[in-house]
Amino acid sequence: MVQRRKLQLILCWHMHQPDYRHALTQRFEMPWTYLHALKDYTDMAAHLERHPDMSAVVNLVPSLVDQLDDYARQYAAGVWHDPLLQWLQSAHLDDLSGTDRQRLIDACLRCHAPKMIDPFPPYRLLRDWVQRMKQDEVEPGLYVSGQFLADLLVWYHLAWLGESVRRSEPLVARLMTQGKGFTLEDRHELNALIGTLLTQILPRYRALQATGRVELSTTPAYHPIMPLLLDFNAAREAVPHLALPMSPAYPGGAARAVAQVREAQASYQTHFEQSARGVWPGEGALSTESLDILADQGFRWTASSETVLANSLRLSWGQTVPEKSAWLYQPYLHTSKHGSILCYFRDDRLSDRIGFDYAQWESGAAAQDFVAQLEAIYHAGPATHDQVVTVILDGENAWEYYPYNGFYFLDHLYQLLTEHAFIRTTTFAAHSAKVTRAAPLNQMVAGSWVYGSLTTWMGDAYKNAAWDLLVKAKECYDHRVATLSATQQVLATRQLSVCEGSDWFWWFGDYNNADSVRTFDELYRLNLTNLYLLMGVEPPTLLSHPLSQGARGHEAGGAMRRTSY
Structure with missing residues (x-):
């Protein structure tokens, strides 16, 4: 009996936060x-626990994992290093200074209001009071009571609880029904639940991986753009006339890229007691040189964007590439001097439909449309072999724009996928283990999952100025590191890794939201300042002045960017 071909689907959720610690x-x-x-x-x-036949990949960036460890230690010790959690526990909200009161109020209204404030009348009322006072040019922090602050803190954290938690935790239902007048005991109970949830996250994902249907992957430790660490000119491979920083290169970039990759593997082995088989590079950014490093470090697979693949095939073939069904839905093999690695490329349009479009749809219709898109790929494909469709997107930033945090969409989607006649969900590890032949990919045009280029992190005057500041700090590090004690070297090197992360460069530029630009500008300059201080060097005065102001809002708050339109 001839077995019907299947459509293999790899759904990869990328989970990342930069290191927010001082x-x-x-x-x-x-x-x-x-x-x-x-x-x-x-x-x-x-969702993965609820659907035991669903396979997926979850990418956990080491900088995120390390911070989750930090929060678990805080709860174990009963000492909190996050201002919001300190305030949630505080018995002295009435005694906060006017400045701290205003910081608390501003912090507790920082979310996507249409889905996280407006659905809850008591929370909405608190927000409206604050807005009315501001409209009357009255500073709310000077007039609101400690009880007002307590209610605001509780509602902010209730709004940031997952839908699965709201549906399963009696405490959450009680507090939401109560609505106001939250006591210190209420806040302590909520904080205890928060601690339980935070400390369970990594064990839950370990347990999912142990089932064999969920793969956990990694990213270079602090989420750098590896091609730019290796060569600033990589930014011109996709955009030939792009403006570059004044500095010709990042000093010792190859060694730093390897160090970030090795640290990621070490973190993975510590937390998951095995080696990671695959790596999602920061922002899906790859180049020929970065592929060589990943292959040499023993990874079995990596991934990027279809636009990066199209640019690379155009270079290799010397002609325009045909319709993507002819080349996208398969892995490619890159071979270096010391190893080889399979490269998968996401379907940008399908990934963006989840990331941006389906939030506006009815959940069941959105899930059905996604499956219909997959069915169309299947029917247009070859009759001789299975194709593999790769969908990769953020595992956190899209859901606040969906009703109920995407609960019904994901529930419908996973149900449809697991019951489908010819769509089979799988993982990179499982699929790559069965690959016996793959088309060669010798050259990669450097790019990322954003526009297929590196322009989100280099090319803008403010982004380039930020790179020049990092180059100066790295030159100082290279000069000073040998004079530091072993402990100081560890601390300074870790801080350098933080400064190399992609997120700081992402936010520079006048096309981004002013508040977000201001925040990440301050964090970046603070990180560089602390690097100098850890080396015993007076920070440059330039770090006291903002680099970029920002100007306007961006789709999905600017935390995600489309590739397809």
Whole structure:
């Protein structure tokens, strides 16, 4: 009997947060790691637990994993390094300074209001009071009571809980029904639940991987753009006339790229007691040189964007590439001097439909449309062999734009996929283990999952200025590191890794939201300042001045970017 071909689907959820900790105090400067953990990492685990026949890949960046460890230690010790959690526990909200009151109020309204404030009348009322006071040019922090602040803190954290948590935890239902007048005991109970949820996240994903149907992958430790660490000119491979930083190169970039990759593998082995078989590079950014490094370090697979593949095939073939069904839905093999690695490339349009479009649809219709798109690929494909469709996107940033944090969409989608006649969900590890032949990919045009280029991190005057500041700091590091003690070297090197992360460069530029640009500008300059201080060097005065202002809003708050339109 002839077996019908199948359509293999690899669905990869990328979970990442930059390191928000102050290097000298270990205080968390921003709360996004634990908030996304409560809302998104819990829900994404719950959906995979709820659908035992569903296979998927979850990419956990080491900088995120390390911060989750940090929060678990805080709860074990009963000492919190995050201001919001300190305030949630505080018995003295009435005694906060006017500045801290205003910081608390601003922090507790920082979310996507249409889906996270407006559905909850008591929370909406608190927000409306604050807005009315501001409209009357009254500073809310000067007038609101400690009880107002307590209610705002509780509602903010309730809004940031995953839908799976709201449906399963009696405490959450009680607090949401109560609505106001939350006591210190209420806040302590909520904080205890938060601690339980945070400490369970990594064990839950370990357990999912142990089932064999979920693969956990990694990323170079602090999410750098590897092609730019290796060569600034890589940015011109996709955009030939792009403006570059004044500095000709990042000093010792190849060694730093290898160090970030090795640290990622070491972190993975510590947390998951095995080696990672695959790596999602920061922002899906790859070049020929970075592929060589990943192959040489023993990874079995990596992935990027269909636009990167199209640019690379155009270079190799010397002609325009045909319709993507002829070349996208298969892995490619890159061979280096010391190894080889399979490269998968995501379907940008399908990935963007989940990331941007389906949030506006009815959940069941959105899931059915996604499956219909897969069926169309299947029917247009070859009759002789299975194709593999790769869909990769953020595992956290899309869901606050969906009703109920995407609960119904993901539930419908996973149900349809697991019951489908010819679509089979799989993982990179499982699929790559069965690959016996793959088309060669000798040259990669450097690019990322954003526009197929590196322009999100280099080319803009502000981004280039940020790179020049990092180059100066690295030159100082190279000069000073041998004079530091062993402990100082570890701390300074870790801080250098943080500064090499992609997120800081992402946000520079006038096309981004001003508040987000201001925040990440401050964090980047703080990180560089702390690097100099850890080396015993006076920081340059330039680090006291903002680099970029930002100007306008961006789709999905600017945290994600489309590739397809």
